Amino acid sequence: MNDQRPTLPVTTIALLVVVFLQIPVIVVVLASFSETSYLTIPPQGLTLKWFEAVLTDSAYLGAIRNSLVLAIGATAISLVLGVAASYALFRRMLPGSEALTALLMSPLIIPSVVIGVALLQYFTLVGVRGGFVALLLAHVVITVPYIVRSALASLSGIDLSVEEAARCLGADGFTAFRLVTLPLIKPGLVAGALFSFVTSMENVPVTIFLAGPRQTTLPILIFTSVEMGVDPSVAAVSTLLIIATVLVLFFAERWTGFHRFV
Amino acid sequence: MRSWRTGILLFSPLLLVLASAFIVPLILLAPTSFREYQPGMGIVAGSFTLQNYVRIVADDFYREVVLRTLGLGVGVTVACLLLGYPVAYLIVRGRPGWRLPLTLLVIFPLMLNLVVRSFGWIVLLTSRGVVNNLLIDVGLIEAPLKLMFNVTGVTIGLTHIYLPFMVLMLVAALQNVPRDLEAAAATLGSSRFHVFRAVTLPLTAPGIIAGSILVFVLTISALVTPRMLGGPTYQVMATLVYDEYMQLLDWPSGSALSFALALATLLIIWISSRMTRRWAGLA
DSSP states (O other): OGGGSOOHHHHHHHHHHHHHHHHHHHHHHHHHTOSSSSOOSSOOSOOOHHHHHHHTOHHHHHHHHHHHHHHHHHHHHHHHHHHHHHHHHHTTOSSOHHHHHHHHHGGGTSOHHHHHHHHHHHHHHHTOTTOHHHHHHHHHHHHHHHHHHHHHHHHHTSOHHHHHHHHHTTOOHHHHIIIIIHHHHHHHHHHHHHHHHHHHHHOOTTHHHHOOGGGOOHHHHHHHHHHHOOOHHHHHHHHHHHHHHHHHHHHHHHHHOGGGGO | OHHHHHHHHHHHHHHHHHIIIIIHHHHHHHHHTTSEEETTTEEETTOOOSHHHHHHHHSHHHHHHHHHHHHHHHHHHHHHHHHHHHHHHHHHHSOHHHHHHHHHHHHHHHHSOHHHHHHHHHHHHSTTSHHHHHHHHHTSOSSOOOOSSSHHHHHHHHHHHHHHHHHHHHHHHHHTSOHHHHHHHHHTTOOHHHHIIIIIHHHTHHHHHHHHHHHHHHHHTOOHHHHHHHTTTSOOHHHHHHHHHHTSOOHHHHHHHHHHHHHHHHHHHHHHHHHHHHHHHHO
16 A cells, blocks of 8 residues: 555655745745845845835725625625525426526636626626626626535535424424524535635636726735836735735634635 | 425526626627727727627737637646646645645635735746846846746746646545555556556546646636736737727727637537546446
């Protein structure tokens, strides 16, 4: 059996690749603490002034707030609509469930840029371009496949007879779902909601076509400010995002064993 | 009959959102792609032309962008496969204790904001960036290398960003390879390499194909990384669509290119799903 263990060269290459995956992260964190406006290795000086610059900049604070509102709003709507639709599909309440599932997943297949320009043109035509509701709907479209995927996967893993038992004991359909099925699929839904949140938080290709000047999100702000030139405050705000990601991943792993759902 | 009503009630809210903010907008994009665009005057109302599609293959600039996009797709896919396989192998066949930390280290960049990851590569690759400074300090080069705004930077960035997807696909595939089969081959006198080539590799082929299709499709439709690391001059299809809509305001050309891009991804996914179905039938 020992024979199938990876050899030393394979292990070395694999570990180097894992290090390669972390390099940009390490570099961004180092750059955000550096005195100089460009990064040198080893970094020169140690300062928190770039963080101060970010946390007192109303443009950054506004963008962070916009991103959070959008991501939380879109995830909440996607969760409610996505779980309801998945449940209907799972219980075979509708004909052609396979085609309907494919429809719900299709925003993942169409390139985001294409969804972005299609919505730009459509929202301009309807006259709601630059509105918050339009942006929110767009984010529901791009996040809902993650909810549907995790909901369907979780639902297929549970024993339907438990819900039937609740129904026999007098619970109505919604109560049985709420008290029996929902707790059973919760870990999967938490993972799906996390994916949905992250997807909304990092989206550029759809958001950039739709966001009005007052709805600039954090990734859009970083994306456009990098086009103007590299500024250490971008490194600082990126470091804040890195810290947030580490914390979210840590707690998601502790609460749901997140890596099983990826 | 009651379950039908409940089903429609549960399904229709999401269907309504998807219809109004996804399906109808995509359909409405089609007529635009057949309109004529005149610089300075905008879209000519009531016009019909195939020029926007003809241009994609006939025009030198467009053809270069399309070929470059597909070439990047192939290059990044191969790079992800070569780099990702050892990692997946180590995760599945390495020490059990390493498994969780390694998996989390692979997932972590995936969860991290795409813009942040691309920004990290800018810090590394610009002419006064970390890599160039390091190489100059060590004395390997005299003048900074051009690592950005060209194929090098975009390939490195895209490989880094899509590598985790490939690793996760390969991990899933490797987990399904029965160890007994490899052990049997080894007992029968196969060398380690031969066991890998004759048993492990063919058995993970579905995972390799699925991972490659995923990375290829993601690469050809990527906008953020090619723009951040390729700049305004090194164009790919997605960045060209972006410029045509936001800078040139040539929506007809942009929508035709969008359809070409969407069609390419759909075609690749369709072919691959047919291929895997046929293979599943053979097995």
